[in-house]
Structures are given as C-alpha cells and as structure tokens.
Amino acid sequence: MSEPSIFFTEVNERQGVFHRRAFLLGGLAGTGLLALGGRLAHLQIVEAQRYEKLSASNQFNFRLVPPPRGLIVDRNGVVLATNRPNFRLLVAREEHNDPKALLTSLAQFVPLDDARQKRLLVDIKRAPRQTPVAVMEDMTWEQFSAINVRAPELPGVTADMGEVRVYPHGGAFAHVIGYVAKVNREDMTPTGPNSEPIMLHPGFRIGRQGVEKAFDLDLRGRPGARKIEVDANGREVRQDSQGDIPATPGQEIQLTLDADIQARALDVMGEESGAIVVMDCRTGDLLCMVSAPSFDANRFVKGVAPADYKALSEYERKPLLNKVFGGTYPPGSTFKPTVALAALESGVDPEQRVLCTGAWRFGGRTWRCWEKGGHGSQNMHDAIKNSCDIYFYQTALRIGPDPIAKAANALGFGQTFDIGLPGQKKGVVGSRAWKRKAVKREPVWQPGDSVSYGIGQGYVAVNALQLAVMTARLANGKKALNPRLIKSVGGRELKRGNAVSDLPFQQPHLDYVRGGMIAVANDVRGTAYRQSQLGLGDVMMAGKTGTAQVRSYDNLTSRNSAAYQWKLKDHNLFVAFAPVDDPRYAVSVIIEHGGLGGATAAAPRAREVMRVALLKDPEIRARIEKPTPLPELDPNATGVEGAAPDAPMVETPPPPGTPT
Structure with missing residues (x-):
C-alpha cells in the first residue's frame, strides 16, 4: 500500500492567498478605524463648540x-x-x-x-x-x-x-x-x-x-x-x-403741538363738527390741529367691535375724517383778504368806492349782499371791515380769476404741505387754465364765475390748514411760511417752517389788508367786534369772518337757517391773528353747518383758543401782567381829584331817619 503524497506547492499557495486576504482586510479595517478615530477626534476636538451650540439649541429656544x-x-x-x-x-x-x-x-x-x-x-x-x-x-x-x-x-x-x-x-x-x-x-x-x-x-x-x-x-x-x-x-x-x-x-x-391748546380747542368745539388750527406766525410750527367730533383711539388698539365701527363711519358728522386737511369747504368771506390783495397787486385803487344797496343786478340775475339794506358807499378798507359782498363781486369781476388764483397760490391755497402726514386734499383754486382742464362740460370761464369767486364761493375750496397758513403768511408779512408738525425724530430736529422765500407781494399792500382785518375785530362796526375782544389788556386780535353756502337762496326770503336741519345750514368760518402789533399766532376755525355768520359760531371759539395760546407765551403773559403806570401829577396843581386834603375833614352826620 503506497503512502499519500503531500504537495507542498499547493499548501504554500493556499497560505499565500490567506495571508494576502488577511492583510487586505486588516488594512481596510485599520483604515476604517483610523478614519473613524479621526472623525471622532475632529468632532470632539475641532467642532466641539459647534455641536455644543446645536445641542443647546435643541434644549434652549x-x-x-x-x-x-x-x-x-x-x-x-x-x-x-x-x-x-x-x-x-x-x-x-x-x-x-x-x-x-x-x-x-x-x-x-x-x-x-x-x-x-x-x-x-x-x-x-x-x-x-x-x-x-x-x-x-x-x-x-x-x-x-x-x-x-x-x-x-x-x-x-x-x-x-x-x-x-x-x-x-x-x-x-x-x-x-x-x-x-x-x-x-x-x-x-x-x-x-x-x-x-x-x-x-x-x-x-x-x-x-x-x-x-x-x-x-x-x-x-x-x-x-x-x-x-x-x-x-x-x-x-x-x-x-x-x-x-x-x-x-x-x-x-x-x-410741535401744544397739549393745553389742543385740549382747549376740542373742549370749545363741544358737539359741533369742524376743525381748529393754530399756527405760529414766526416759525410755522403748528400748535393745534383739532378735528371734531373725534374718537377715542384707545378703543382701536385692541380692536373695535364691528357695530361700533359702523356707528362711527355712518354718523353724518364723520368723526373718523380728519377735517383739518382731509375735508374741503368753500372759504366764504375769509377769502376776501386774498381777493383784496390780488386787486391791490393788479393796480386797483383801494380808495375807489362801490355803492352797496344790498343788491346788484348783473348777468340777468340779482346778486345780493348779506346785509339786506346794504352798506352804502364802500372803499376797500370798509369792504373788508364790513365784509361787503357787492364790493367784492365787482372787484373780482374787474380783475378776473387769474390774479386771484395767483395770490391764492402764494398764500397757500390749492396745495399740500410737507408736515409728515398723508391724506391732505389740495382743494380748488379756480382759474381759466384750471377750468379748461377740470370742467369739460363748460371749459370757458364765465363772468358770473368771477362774481361768485370774489366772495369765496364757486370754483374755490379750501381746508382749515390752508386757511391757517394764509392767515399766518399775512400776519408775518414777509415770509411764505410753511407749516411744521414734526419737531424732531429720535432727537434729530427737522427743518423749520420759516426757512423759506419771501412773499411775492408789496409790503404796503400786505399792511393795507391787515389793517382791514384789524378793523373787523376792533372797530365797533366790524363784523366780529363783540366776539373778538380777548380781555387781555392791550393785546388785540385781528380777524375775518366767513359764511359758506351749501345751498341756493334764490327763492328764499331769508338766509336765516336756524330752523333748517343740520346738513342744510351754512358753514361758519373765522380766521384771526394776534397780537395785531406783533403777530405771534394765527388761528382758523371751520364749523360745519354752523349757521349764518362767521361771528356766531366760529369767532367765539377762535377767541377762546387764541387766549390760551397767548397766555402760554411767556413774553405775551409778561406784557399782560405788567402793571399800568400811574399818571404823573403836577405838584403845583390845586384841587386835583383824588389828592389828600391839607387838613382833616369833619365828617358830617347823616340826617335823621337815614339808614347808615
């Protein structure tokens, strides 16, 4: 029996394959372990802070x-x-x-x-x-x-x-x-x-x-x-x-507003609808901007109920509308100083007289004055003082609309102002060019348009802010003041309203118009004499009344609207500045549907607001509180009333039966 043969060549070959595979696998495993270790080291050492923050973000938010x-x-x-x-x-x-x-x-x-x-x-x-x-x-x-x-x-x-x-x-x-x-x-x-x-x-x-x-x-x-x-x-x-x-x-x-003046203005408005604006005649700062009726802004912070908002929005006196510059009105007779200034700049002689009989026939109709019996013969000064409609009918017809529009634009009408708030309405300042663009049905300016234009009716509409600007510019007499509402933002003061150019009017003409406004409030025959007395010593106020129609009176016997419903009554307006010798403050008041005569509703309210503004001014208050100097007496005079007698006088007893 033969013994098995061993082929060492085959064994060596198998061992070689095993060793190669073991070496390869070991190398791969070692490489993986090395990479894993490196990655762990990188995460734990190099990026430890990053993952610590990620971990904290999962725990904290x-x-x-x-x-x-x-x-x-x-x-x-x-x-x-x-x-x-x-x-x-x-x-x-x-x-x-x-x-x-x-x-x-x-x-x-x-x-x-x-x-x-x-x-x-x-x-x-x-x-x-x-x-x-x-x-x-x-x-x-x-x-x-x-x-x-x-x-x-x-x-x-x-x-x-x-x-x-x-x-x-x-x-x-x-x-x-x-x-x-x-x-x-x-x-x-x-x-x-x-x-x-x-x-x-x-x-x-x-x-x-x-x-x-x-x-x-x-x-x-x-x-x-x-x-x-x-x-x-x-x-x-x-x-x-x-x-x-x-x-x-x-x-x-x-x-720039003053809380005391603002609160007083809202208080005097009461239940009336309208606006009051007070402006500094030197700087252009707005001290008061009241629109009435108002609403409580605190109710809107958390959300006002739909029923309450509906009630506010549907009320006919519109408490949600800012009437200071968001509503426009015919200026009525408060526009007459502008017409007078335009007439003076156009060369009209202020001493030329016009006869006012209470009515004037022109263009197939009768134009009436507010004074039923007429004012008689009037020059420009008297016409401003008495607010004579007939005089300004004829004066406006004589000079035409364009000079009036030019003067109105220079005084602040027909424009908006950079006071930081949106929603201002420009209003209307009529002219031939304006009517060609705006009134397509009748683009030609008619003579009758000028007649209405002369008394602040027809193609003219303004707001309370524009009326205050007009009054402040007239009172300043030099600068075309711009109103300023925002004094500073984050401590950074904004541009002042007096950093502007001069007015394009001659100084004598400005003085003449101001003289007429002084007479309105201080002449006993002026249309606002009783309502314009400030009661502050020698500090006086100048002004101009205005009544703006909201309906035609052609077929009515009287313009007295006391019995009319509210929305059919005339608007009541008044503009003023004070003191007359050194103008500091200008005020404009519009009373929506306040009735006939700017002195009835608007002027008394303007007086009360102006008193607060003047009394808060340290210089004006010092002037008011300054004691009146005693009159000088002649030491050689005898029998001077109020002088002490040289010798004691014996008192005379009363007659019997006389009560003591």
Whole structure:
C-alpha cells in the first residue's frame, strides 16, 4: 500500500492567498478605524463648540419679544402716546392639543362667549403652528394667576405680561397721532421690514393712521428675544433670563403741538363738527390741529367691535375724517383778504368806492349782499371791515380769476404741505387754465364765475390748514411760511417752517389788508367786534369772518337757517391773528353747518383758543401782567381829584331817619 503524497506547492499557495486576504482586510479595517478615530477626534476636538451650540439649541429656544414702541410727545414733552403693562392670554396650535376644548376650559376662568370662541378658533387654525394667538388682553391679576397655576394642564396656553399702546389724552389727538392695530395678512410683504417674523407676534402692533402710520418704522424699534428651555415637544420648561437679548425701543417723536391748546380747542368745539388750527406766525410750527367730533383711539388698539365701527363711519358728522386737511369747504368771506390783495397787486385803487344797496343786478340775475339794506358807499378798507359782498363781486369781476388764483397760490391755497402726514386734499383754486382742464362740460370761464369767486364761493375750496397758513403768511408779512408738525425724530430736529422765500407781494399792500382785518375785530362796526375782544389788556386780535353756502337762496326770503336741519345750514368760518402789533399766532376755525355768520359760531371759539395760546407765551403773559403806570401829577396843581386834603375833614352826620 503506497503512502499519500503531500504537495507542498499547493499548501504554500493556499497560505499565500490567506495571508494576502488577511492583510487586505486588516488594512481596510485599520483604515476604517483610523478614519473613524479621526472623525471622532475632529468632532470632539475641532467642532466641539459647534455641536455644543446645536445641542443647546435643541434644549434652549429663543422667543421674539416686541420692542417698546417709541413715545410721542408734544412740544413741551407732554406724553401723547406711550405704553403700559398688559396681562395677555395666548393660545398656540400644537400637534396634540384640541383648540376647541382649550377655549372651553379657558372660558371657566376668563369671559369667552360662544361668538368669541368661534372667531378665535378661526384665528388659531389660520395661524402657523406654535404661533400664539391673543385670546384676551388686559386680564386682571386674579385671572392671570388662575391661568398660570393651571398652566401644566393647559398645553399651548400661555399667560404673560406684555405692553399695549395707550393714548392718555383720548380723542384730543386721535386724528393727528392716529392709532395702532394688529397685523393683518395684507400688511405682510415678501421682503422688507414687514416680512420679519416679529410681525406674527400677537403683541406686535403697527400704525394705522396719523403719526403712528407715517413714522411706523421709526417708532417700531428692534425686537429682542427671551431664552427658554424646552422639552422634546418644544414646550417651555423654564426661562433662562441670563441669555435674554434686550429689545431696542423705538425712537421718540416730538410734535410741535401744544397739549393745553389742543385740549382747549376740542373742549370749545363741544358737539359741533369742524376743525381748529393754530399756527405760529414766526416759525410755522403748528400748535393745534383739532378735528371734531373725534374718537377715542384707545378703543382701536385692541380692536373695535364691528357695530361700533359702523356707528362711527355712518354718523353724518364723520368723526373718523380728519377735517383739518382731509375735508374741503368753500372759504366764504375769509377769502376776501386774498381777493383784496390780488386787486391791490393788479393796480386797483383801494380808495375807489362801490355803492352797496344790498343788491346788484348783473348777468340777468340779482346778486345780493348779506346785509339786506346794504352798506352804502364802500372803499376797500370798509369792504373788508364790513365784509361787503357787492364790493367784492365787482372787484373780482374787474380783475378776473387769474390774479386771484395767483395770490391764492402764494398764500397757500390749492396745495399740500410737507408736515409728515398723508391724506391732505389740495382743494380748488379756480382759474381759466384750471377750468379748461377740470370742467369739460363748460371749459370757458364765465363772468358770473368771477362774481361768485370774489366772495369765496364757486370754483374755490379750501381746508382749515390752508386757511391757517394764509392767515399766518399775512400776519408775518414777509415770509411764505410753511407749516411744521414734526419737531424732531429720535432727537434729530427737522427743518423749520420759516426757512423759506419771501412773499411775492408789496409790503404796503400786505399792511393795507391787515389793517382791514384789524378793523373787523376792533372797530365797533366790524363784523366780529363783540366776539373778538380777548380781555387781555392791550393785546388785540385781528380777524375775518366767513359764511359758506351749501345751498341756493334764490327763492328764499331769508338766509336765516336756524330752523333748517343740520346738513342744510351754512358753514361758519373765522380766521384771526394776534397780537395785531406783533403777530405771534394765527388761528382758523371751520364749523360745519354752523349757521349764518362767521361771528356766531366760529369767532367765539377762535377767541377762546387764541387766549390760551397767548397766555402760554411767556413774553405775551409778561406784557399782560405788567402793571399800568400811574399818571404823573403836577405838584403845583390845586384841587386835583383824588389828592389828600391839607387838613382833616369833619365828617358830617347823616340826617335823621337815614339808614347808615
């Protein structure tokens, strides 16, 4: 039997293959271990801080905090718009909570009726996940505590303290300052400031009207963030106040208005509808801009009820309209100083007289004066003092519309002003060129158009701001003043209103027109004498009354509208400046449908507002309070009344029976 043969060549070959494979696998394993070790070293050493931050971001979160909105103050620093603490109840939509059940539970602690719950359900469903929706504002401390105690049982519910806008003066500044309100979907934009996440915060508000809207970005500030620890579901566990990022408050806006004058103006308006404007004749600063009736801006901050808003919007006296520059009216006789100035610049002799008999026949119709019996022979000074319609009918017909339009534009009519607020209406200043463009049915200017134009009717419409500018420019007598409402933004003062060019009128003509306005208020026969006496010593006021028709009186025997319904009465206007010897302040008053005669409703209100402005001026007040010097006596005179006798006098007893 033969023994098996061993082939060493085959064994060596197998061992070689094994060794090669083992070496290859070992190399691959070593390379993998080396790479893994390197990666671990890189993660733990090189990128340790990065992953530490990522880990902290899973544990901690930052929630945006709305910045405190900037203050709005008056010229003296009186706060007109500020912020106050506000206990809020918020509900966020989460994956496992039932908003309807949550609201039902919350209704046990805070007042939430069925209608309110339905509206809130819609808002919660529309809001992005984990974006809180405000359920209630201004909770009491008891309500706030009750919700916080039960917070673990109410997922997605938060009760915190934020800030809410407040207007301390209520409706006095509502049309000027405006108000803030919640952000709507229409407010959001893909880019720009309105695309920031803070817009979705339930406590964030944006400006809707007035200064709040015009300077919204300046008032917003920059949002901050609150650092909180969250669980795996993103719910708040605790706060980490050391990691909070403070918010940057908005900038302060300072207005030129005076809170005392503004409040007095709204007070004297009472139940009337109209506007009052006070302007500094030296600087152009606006001290008062009141539109009446007004509304309480605080009601709009948290959202006004639809029924309340409907009542405001449908009321015939339009409390939501800013009548200072958003409503236009025929100026009536307050336009006559402008016509007089245009006539003087056109070469009309102011001493040339016109006979006023109370009626004037022209163009196939009778044009009447407000004085039924007429004013008699009138020169320009008398016509301004007596507000004679017949004189200005004929004067306007003589010079035509274009010189009047030129003077009106130079005095501020037919234009808007850069006061920082939108919504101004230019009004109408008629001219031949204007009528060709604006009145297609009859593009040619007719002589009858000039007749109405001369007394501030027809193709002319102005607002209260323009009337104040006109009066201030006439009173200044040199500068074409521009009104200024915003004094400073964030401490940076804005351009003054007196940094302008001079008026394009001759100085004697301006003095003559001002003389007529002084006579209106200080001549006993002036149309506003009784209503223009300030009672402030030698400080006097000049003015001009106005009545603007809203209907025709051709077929009526009397213009007395006392028995008419409100909307059929004439508008009542008055413009004034004071003191007459050194003009400081100009005022314009428009009383919608105030009745016949600018001295009946507008002038008394202008007087009261002007008194406040003058008494607040330190120089004018010192002038008023300065004692009147005693008259000098002749030491050699005898029998001077009031002088002490040389010897004591014996008192004579009264006759018997006389009461003592």
